[in-house]
Amino acid sequence: MSFRLSYRADPGNPWFSWQYVRDNSDTILAAVREHASLTGRAVLIAVLIALPLSVLAYWVRPLAGPILAVSGVVYTIPSLALFAFIAPYLGTGTTTVLVGLVLYALLLIVRNVVAGLNQVPPEVREAAEGMGYGRWGRLFRIDLPLALPGIVTGVRLATVSTVALVTVGVLVGHGGLGQLIFAGFQNNLYKAEIMTAALLCVALAVVLDLLLILVARLVTPWSTRRAR
Amino acid sequence: MTVAANPIGQAITWINDPLNWTNPGGMLDRLGEHLTISALAVALGCLVAWPLGLWLGHLGRGGGLVVLVSNATLAIPTLALLTILPVVFASGFGKTPVVVALAVFAVPPLLANAYIGVRQVDPEARDAARGMGLSSAQLLRRVELPLAVPYLAAGFRTAAVQVIATAALASFVNGGGLGQIIRTGFGIGIAAGGGQIVAGGVLVAGLALLAEVVLGGVERLVTPKPLRRGRRRPGRPRAADATGSA
Numbered sequence: 266m267s268f269r270l271s272y273r274a275d276p277g278n279p280w281f282s283w284q285y286v287r288d289n290s291d292t293i294l295a296a297v298r299e300h301a302s303l304t305g306r307a308v309l310i311a312v313l314i315a316l317p318l319s320v321l322a323y324w325v326r327p328l329a330g331p332i333l334a335v336s337g338v339v340y341t342i343p344s345l346a347l348f349a350f351i352a353p354y355l356g357t358g359t360t361t362v363l364v365g366l367v368l369y370a371l372l373l374i375v376r377n378v379v380a381g382l383n384q385v386p387p388e389v390r391e392a393a394e395g396m397g398y399g400r401w402g403r404l405f406r407i408d409l410p411l412a413l414p415g416i417v418t419g420v421r422l423a424t425v426s427t428v429a430l431v432t433v434g435v436l437v438g439h440g441g442l443g444q445l446i447f448a449g450f451q452n453n454l455y456k457a458e459i460m461t462a463a464l465l466c467v468a469l470a471v472v473l474d475l476l477l478i479l480v481a482r483l484v485t486p487w488s489t490r491r492a493r
Numbered sequence: 494m495t496v497a498a499n500p501i502g503q504a505i506t507w508i509n510d511p512l513n514w515t516n517p518g519g520m521l522d523r524l525g526e527h528l529t530i531s532a533l534a535v536a537l538g539c540l541v542a543w544p545l546g547l548w549l550g551h552l553g554r555g556g557g558l559v560v561l562v563s564n565a566t567l568a569i570p571t572l573a574l575l576t577i578l579p580v581v582f583a584s585g586f587g588k589t590p591v592v593v594a595l596a597v598f599a600v601p602p603l604l605a606n607a608y609i610g611v612r613q614v615d616p617e618a619r620d621a622a623r624g625m626g627l628s629s630a631q632l633l634r635r636v637e638l639p640l641a642v643p644y645l646a647a648g649f650r651t652a653a654v655q656v657i658a659t660a661a662l663a664s665f666v667n668g669g670g671l672g673q674i675i676r677t678g679f680g681i682g683i684a685a686g687g688g689q690i691v692a693g694g695v696l697v698a699g700l701a702l703l704a705e706v707v708l709g710g711v712e713r714l715v716t717p718k719p720l721r722r723g724r725r726r727p728g729r730p731r732a733a734d735a736t737g738s739a
Contacts, residue, residue: 341705342698343658349675349694353500353687357679425568432570433662436679443572450576450666463573470568 282457289458293445297465300441303434304427304473307363311370311423316416318371319378320404329379336372344369344430348437362434369430370423377422381415382408410485417481421474428470442466503688504695513692518673520696526669527700531657533592538599538652543645546607550641551633559608563601571598571659575666591660591668598659599652606648610641643716650708657704661697671697 286293322329339347347365355361385408393407409416432443440447442462449458513519549555574597578590614637622636664672674693678686 338702341654341658341701343661343701345661345664345672345675346694346697346701349678349690349697352679353683353690356683422567425564429568429570432572435572436665436676440572443570446570446572446576447665454576454579456577459573459576463570463577466570466573467568474568 278454278456280456280460285457286461293461293465296442296445296462297469299439299444300428300431300466300469301473303359303362303366303431303439303441304424304469307366307427307431308370308420308424310363310367311374312420314367315371315374315378315419319375319382322375322379323382323408324400333376333379336375339368340372344433345436348433352437357438359439361437362431362439365434365437366427366430370427373423373426374416374419377415377419378412381412381419384415385411413481413485417477417485421477421481424473424477425470428466428473432466442469500687500691504691505688507688507692508695520671520674523669523671523673524696524700526673527657527660527671530588530591530595530663530668530670531653531660533588534595534656534660535599535649535653537592537596538603538656539649541596542600542603542648543607546604547611547633547638547641550608550611551629551637553612556608556612559605563605566598566601569597571662572665574598575662575668579666588668591663591666595656595659595663599656602651602655603645603648606644606651607641610644610648611637613644614640643712643720646712646715650705650712653708654701654705658697658701671700 318332322332344365347368348361351361351364355364389407389411390403393403398406431441432446434440435443435447442465445462446459449455449462452458507513508520516522546559549559571594574594575591578594581590611633618636618640619632622632627635660668660670661672661675663670664676671693674696675690676693678688678690678693680686681689683690
């Protein structure tokens with residue numbers, strides 16, 4: 266995808282320009298769509314990997330330490346370095362960006378899901394065992410529903426930081442709105458383009474976060490009932 | 494899609510070439526730039542966030558503000574801030590805008606930990622100090638501040654590691670630093686520069702991990718012994734962890 270830029274010979278270089286937004290609505294929409302799709306795919310894949318991993322850390326106690334330690338170490342590695350490790354093997358493209366994004370989101374989610382699962386009170390666990398729940402039954406009927414607030418927190422954190430992180434992907438292929446930010450920077454600091462893309466990034470993060478809060482309300486009706 | 498033949502072998506060759514160390518723009522230059530930018534940014538962040546956080550914690554107000562600031566910066570793309578600030582400082586490129594942009598990312602963990610550090614002080618200790626006739630300012634300086642030091646250290650560690658990690662992105666705006674090595678590699682193309690890309694990645698990641706370990710030791714040193722255990726229980730992330738890396 267190439268991001269064409271229409272540059273009017275406007276006097277000055279304003280921070281906000283409807284002219285720019287109107288002239289480049291196709292490009293901007295394409296960038297937003299790419300940004301949202303990269304974020305969505307990354308978080309979805311991360312959740313699918315993180316849940317089994319967290320359950321493993323929850324069930325097999327000796328594994329919990331190493332899993333959390335490794336995720337802490339990987340989380341310390343700067344995004345640019347991570348992309349630098351992946352790119353020479355996968356080339357520059359969507360795959361490289363996705364792998365990097367998934368890794369970061371994964372770490373945030375695992376940490377929170379493990380915390381959520383560990384918060385299930387031991388009495389509840391014992392009561393469930395006493396009622397004849399097996400390992401899997403307890404997991405799906407008791408542990409995971411009770412850990413939902415922790416899971417949701419993890420997914421929300423991961424989503425918001427992934428939205429911000431997608432922009433870095435511009436170096437190794439696809440950056441969504443980062444593409445516009447970078448193009449604006451190279452195009453003689455075209456402020457309107459940089460600002461529009463940055464604001465859209467923040468707006469996208471806010472919208473996705475609100476969506477997740479809404480989903481959380483729907484799947485955990487008991488938490489709002491208790492708060493009232 | 495071009496993929497380098499053996500990036501790791503190339504990276505070892507690249508790192509072993511002495512010219513890549515000492516040349517202008519070589520590893521030593523970039524390391525110096527990286528450390529300078531990061532140190533200035535963290536110092537600036539501390540100057541702003543610590544007094545504010547301690548003061549808000551002392552008043553017991555502004556908890557909502559602290560959370561808001563922490564969450565808002567999580568959503569701001571690093572790249573946007575790094576590109577916007579050179580425009581604000583009409584001076585153009587150079588260190589100042591990069592340092593300010595990085596300082597913005599250092600503020601949330603510093604602020605949140607300073608605030609929590611003062612808030613967690615035992616109310617009985619506070620009452621006892623008041624009973625001994627300490628004024629509000631004395632209470633903050635002699636009781637709350639020393640008791641908050643472990644939290645300040647934890648915040649400092651998070652902020653410093655995060656800034657060192659984010660400083661790699663300064664290369665986007667020609668701000669120098671170790672990220673420049675990676676970017677130059679991408680500039681040459683993956684087939685030719687694969688080794689340099691990996692080498693730069695190793696350097697950036699190594700520096701971040703080293704900072705994490707060293708500052709972790711410092712944090713441990715300033716935490717009184719009885720408080721050391723239990724703070725790092727797995728599955729109980731610190732408040733500062735809520736601010737993502739870049």
